[in-house]
Amino acid sequence: METRSLGEHERSTSQSPRVIALANRAGAPAGHVVLSAERISKSFAGVRALQSVDFDLRHGEVHALMGENGAGKSTLMKILAGVHASYEGTIEVDGTQAAFTGVRDAEEAGVAIIHQELNLVPELSVADNIFLGREPLIAGVLLDRRRMVRAAERLLERLGVAIDPESRVAGLRVGEQQLVEIAKALSLRARILIMDEPTSALSASECETLFKIVRQLAIDGVAIIYTSHRIEEVLDLADRVTVLRDGKRVVTAPIGELSHGAIISAMVGRELAASDRGAAVQDGAVVLSVRNLTLDTLGPHGWRRTLHGVSLELKRGEILGIGGLLGSGRTEILESIFGVQRGWRGGSIVVNGETADIRSPVDAYRLGLALVSEDRKERGLHLYESIGDNIALPSIGALSQFGLRAFARERALARGMVRQLAVRCTGIGQQAASLSGGNQQKVVIGKWLATEPRILLLDEPTRGIDVGAKQEIYKLIFDLAAQGLGIIVVTSEMPELLLLSDRILVMCEGRQTGLLRRENATEETVMRFAAPGMAAWPHGTAS
Structure with a gap:
């Protein structure tokens, strides 16, 4: 695997890595082609998933692959990674035709994939996961654990992260687990790294750590295929973008030639109108009232207070947004209202003017409440x-x-x-x-919705879905509010929070710090209230 340290790379050129990255974004070649796919087609049960798609990847480039859900991105990635061995078309790696019969073939050719759903064993250590199935042995029989741990340390050091290789994966944050997956790919001496929605479950700080690592890997010569629904991060990270729509390649272009709007238009085949329903459709009736909501949860260091005296009101036909940083208590508010038991809850809940004793989701359901949880695959669907x-x-x-x-x-x-x-x-x-x-x-x-609820609680309702599907979900939310449902929305995406909400309750470290009307809410204002150190409620009120 050809790699160079950051220092070696800088000594070999008169330009900084950032200048080089910007030159790439302006269309300068990022290197020779390390992987090419020509006229790739694939069908499932007679349904065409890909149709004559061409794609190429260059040494040291970040090539973003974008498209709506169902556009064919995952199918193409799985073909390139050896997951799907049956397809039409040809693949070449370094100019030599490749015919992967499985993932192991692709890995031997230097191609590794990191799936959106991480493929780690929670109860094993970081080092065990990195070298699972490829453990170094003494005399071909005994596990050389010391050597394995040292190798894991070197990989993690290369990524610039302080993770103990002997710690259990189950005890790591999602962002740290993502980095373990990258270390695992590097242990395979991957020259081509495929990353499927790597930031979908990461906090803002974890995303920034990941971005730095992706940039460094590209400087080191690793070629990266990067898929994401977040157009802003693609504009920041990618050298080139390929957009798929309905199984066909629509465009491949240097990032400097594509605007935010042009990418969306290529993905959905049309310009998306702004989703704005205007003034709230309400009659003033309060359908949900929460007073002095507290929550104590048991963690590794004993009991701690997760929510500190949160109070809110929701009116019929209103969309109340809840904003704040990861860990601010947003999800805990929805789950406490819905009766999901996470610890000891205090305070009162009033539904349609009647004090409610909600001890379980069954109690909430009977009162006309519904909760769409943030993790649809684990908790939302069978x-x-x-x-x-x-x-x-x-x-x-x-x-x-x-x-x-x-x-x-x-x-x-x-x-x-x-x-x-x-x-x-x-x-x-x-x-x-x-x-x-x-x-x-x-x-x-x-x-x-089939239960005909009167109060709908939505936790990250558009996480991991494309811009076209988001627009459909937004329209649905607006329509439901117009029909009189009271809706609370938790979202990590600031533009979405500002777009949907009639009012925004801002949380910081389990405390409410601001209540903003739609006309007074800006990204700057919300972030100021969400930052640690903001004066506690009610001083942040702007309602």
Whole structure:
């Protein structure tokens, strides 16, 4: 593997790495082609996922691969990484035709992939995970643990991260686990690294750490295919961008030739209008009132207070946004209201004027509340069940007759919700796992809308879905509010928070620090209230 340290690279040129990166973004060649794919086509059950797609990757470049969910990005990445061995077309690595029969073949050719769902064993150590299946042995029999730990240390040092190679992966943050995956890929001497949505579950600081590592790897000569729905980070990181739409390549261009709007237009085939419903559609009736909400949770260092006296009101037809940094208590507010037990909860909750004793999600459901959790794959869906079963699940009791499931009613409910939400699928019998991220999210929302809630709690409703699907979710949220639902939205994306919210409750370290009306909310104002050290409520109020 050809690598150079940052110092060696700088000594060999008169320009800084940042200047070199900017030159690449202006269209200067990033190096020779290390991987090329020509006329790649792939079908699943008669459905064309890719159609005659050409793609190439150069030494030391970050090449972003973009497109809506279902555009073919994942299929192309899996073909290049050896996951899918059957396809039409040709792949060359360093000018030599390659025919990967599996992931191991691709790894031997220097190609490694880091999937969005991390492929680590939580109970094993960092070093064990990095070298799993390739452990160094003494005399071909005994595990050489000291050598393995030293090798893991060197890999982590190369990435500039302070992670103990003997620590358990289960005890690491998601961002740290992502770095372990990168170290694992480097241990394979990967010259080509495929990264699938690497920042989808990372905090802002973890993203910045990852960006620095990606830039350094590119300087070291690693060629990187990078997929993301976040256009801003692609504009910052990538040298070139390839956009797929409906299984076809739409454009490949240097990043300097593409604007934010041009990328969106290429992805969706049209310009997206701003989603703005204007003034809130409300009648002033308070549907949810929370007073002095506290939450004590048990952590590795004992009990601690996670929420400190949070109070809020939600009106009929209102969209109340909750903003703040990761760990500020946003998700804990929604889960506490919905009865998800995370510790000891204090305070009072009033639903439609009546004091509510919500001790479990069942109690919340009976009061007309619904919660769409942030992790749809772990907590929102039964991935290997059908769309119909997923949508009907919360309503099975209400639909049943004489204690028996009413399958005809369930199917009718599911079909109606699929039509209403425009879920793109072959039918309600399709497995949820086979849907794109945006359509999976619609199914999660649909299963709760089928219960006819009066209060909808949305935690990161557009995480991991593309810009086109986001627009559809935004329109749905606005339509539901117009129908009179009270909606609380938690989101980490500032533009989304400002776009959706009639009012914004800002959280910092478990305390509310600001309440902003739509017309007074700006990114700067929200971040000022969200930063540690802001005066506690009610001094941040601007409602």
